[in-house]
Amino acid sequence: MGDRMTPMPFDQLVDWIVKEHDNSGTVFGVYRPYKADKKNNRKIFGRTLETPMGPAAGPHTQLTQNIVASYYSGSRFFELKTVQILDGEDLPVSKPCIRADDECYNCEWSTELYVPQAQDEYIKAWILLHIIAKEYGLGAMDGFQFNMSVGYDLEGIKSPKVNSFIDNMKDAKDTEMFKSCKSYLLNHMDLFKHVTKEDIENIPSEICNSVTLSTLHGCPPQEIQRIATYLIEEKGLNTFIKCNPTLLGYEFARNTMDEMGYDYIAFGDFHFLDDLQYEDAVPMLKNLMALAEKKNLEFGVKITNTFPVDVRNNELPSEEMYMSGKSLYPLSISLAAKLAKEFDGKLRISFSGGADYHNIKAIVDAGIWPVTVATTLLKPGGYQRLLQIAEKLEDGNVKFTGVDPEKTAKLAEDSVHDPHHRKAVKPLPIRKMAKSVPLIDCYVAPCKDACPIHQDITTYLQLSGAGKYEDAIKVIAEKNPLPFITGTICAHNCMSKCNRNYYEDPVNIRGVKLVCAEGGYDTFMKEIKAGELKGKKTAVIGGGPAGLAAAYFLTKNGMPATIFEKTGTLGGVVKHVIPGFRISDEAIDKDAALSLAYGAEVRYNTEVTDLEALKKEGFDYIILATGASKPGVLKLEAGETINALDFLAQFKAADGKLDIGKNVVVIGGGNTAMDTARAVKRTEGVEHSYLVYRRTKRYMPADEEELEMALEDGVEFKELLSPVALKNGKLLCKVMKLSDTDATGRRNIVETEETVEIPADTVIAAVGEQVPTEFYEANGINVNNKGKVLVNEETLETSAAGVYVVGDGLFGPATVVEAMRDARMAAEAILGKKAAVDFDDTVDNLEKIYDKRGILGETKDYKVEDSRCLGCSNVCENCAEVCPNRANLALNIPGLSMHQIVHVDYMCNECGNCKSFCPYDSAPYLDKFTLFANEADMENSKNEGFVVLDKAEIACKVRYLGNILTWKAGEKDSVIPDGLRKIMETVCKEYDYILG
Structure with a gap:
């Protein structure tokens, strides 16, 4: 049906x-x-309000079901979506229209329904909230308020369409919708256990006695005052x-945005010049305050309206968009502080404007309420965050x-430094998996998928939370023989993909791994029984992480392996280069011991240059784990530089007692550069450790935590x-400047004529x-034109058989966990079987998982991080949670494990929000199995899905793999997968209320 929503009839909503x-x-x-307690009741506009918050005028107050879901989870103040004279299909809204990945942007502003439709939605919602308040014991039937929002000029507001809306919202008793809804309820009293006839008859028709005025940018103060005067005096x-x-x-x-890391958000000064000016606003507001007081009405301001910014990186299909959420809060609270003073x-x-769980208590305590929210509800957890x-907000004044x-001034001051509102130093990593969402069984733990070795993260989190560290380390060591190293310095891509990022901070998976290693290692090592090693022999060249892991997987599975290490200790770069302040030798040695526990042999101080000699010695296979051992070189026009890894090795060997001068410059922006600069800072005699990079911190390749640790040092x-x-003693540098962003969002650099000098006794x-290209070529191993070795991508075998x-050494410097992935691939190719097994992480009690959904909370206690894990391998319903319209449903389908997602076409306006939070590189509103209301809607869509032709007979028209088919329940030879057939059958039998 495209991007048009179809409001549900009242009887379907009740059903x-x-x-x-x-x-x-x-x-x-x-x-x-949420069940309200009357002791927390407040008063505003002469009416009761059980909680001083609710959804802002936006996607969460457009349809009846949105308002009902919001009330059920805790809202009591509803700022209804704005109506204006331009409505329905006459209102141009580009789609998708919402992007809430971090700070939020949108390019829609008022209801997409026709004004009479919007009125009907609000009336239906008003009546339903009275009913469910009583039926489900959620609070008093008069404990909530609707606040209408109208715009954008006086002529439009006085138009028959909008004027009728205002009058009917003030009193709906004569509207057909109000009368028909009450009549339906009175005729279906048997549906309710606690609602009485008197309850229904006493539902008041006076829906709104308040209004929020929204005006367009550039609206002059005289017009704003005329509209407000009209609303106060006439209405x-x-x-x-x-x-x-x-x-x-x-x-x-501009300064606030720049200081908080939002320097990339572009906006001009024309809105600031065209919009209402502060010096005009103050007298206007004073006049209106006096007028409202005279009329015995309440008057105030709503912060904020909108903050328009430019579309620079195709964020949304428009030229301008409206910013909200975490980036808007410091501006909105600053305006509140200015007006309060x-x-x-x-x-x-x-x-409104960035209110959320983290700040709302302080906002309300400052006397600012009601508070409405939107951006936080657009993130995983959705409406459930309101609870x-x-x-x-309970137990306040x-x-x-x-x-x-x-x-209020203190809130404004603090907001600029609050990490909940500041932008991360680095751009957010890509959260999505590089695969399409399947039609069924799409629940997935992104952390496990993101881990190069697919560590059974959710399993060991559960065990760790129960204090079962010995069991947890067994799970970890099944695929990871380096738990101390990866528990300390792993790049933790798992945490980058963790759905908890959309709440506050990711589950500290790496920290939990270290807790498990420390708590279970000794017992686990005592339990390891090395079996007999037999079969063909493998030589592993290099005793770093890759070599250790390769020997581990081979010997654990009964095949002999010998490590050839050119130094006198194991650990490779981690042991010899990474500074001790990052990881201790003791931790590295424990991992080395675990890697050798199944019987791998080691030949220390043995450098291998001739692979043929190893074969003659009787080794059937050779795994090259030599690392990227060829030093990188940076040549300057004058002067010499020191290689960073050489420096780090010297620093570690000499315990920082090196003579490199007082002023040292490190060139680079990666993790190695951060380690180097931090080590320089700790080197004896150094006063200044400078780090030089061609771009800004935001565009450095280093991980954010590495960068922040360097800053802290x-x-x-x-x-x-x-x-x-x-x-x-000085390093001459050309000054660069950032250009506009490219298609990937990265800003290029442009050279300027300016130069600067930095004091430099040493440059690193x-x-x-x-990679060691010459070594490969000398041993008859083919490389590509870049000197990288050519391998079979599935086995990592080179052109030399058995090598x-x-x-x-494969493609250049990578991570420890990627080295373990490679090692296992090669080991499995040699073994001819899997070298590790997957653990079942199915949870019997899903209620515990659902209890966590939508609940924010931070902890630094890694021993209880399992309590923050959202259990995504069992429940992944992000798309259902973030959809304001409830168009993505999580249904219980007999015969299928876990809930299945069905997209309901007629409830969707293609806002695109579910695309932002689906772990897959997909948009559920386009890519999930879709229920269509009728055949015409199905023809107007390309989605795989179905329309029910006969609910009783369970006959459906289905689009599958691009083909249109018909299917009836009981057909066994259909090309339609069994899972999809079960979904259609269950929808007709158990969820018929979806069909209308």
């Missing part, structure tokens, strides 16, 4: 709510209801006026005595500099190491 609640205890997918409404952060001025907004707290402030927010200017970053020459280049390459 859906009652059946879903009876069957699963949920309402529109919300698992945990008798308590009135809020939306105010924009442009009142703060361009310089303030200006009016000495007497101007009422309703708040925790509602509970957090419920009486409004004004806004506290000092508290006092490394002095010199950004946008390209080194030229080292002369007379961390420019990457190279394999693993680790850094």
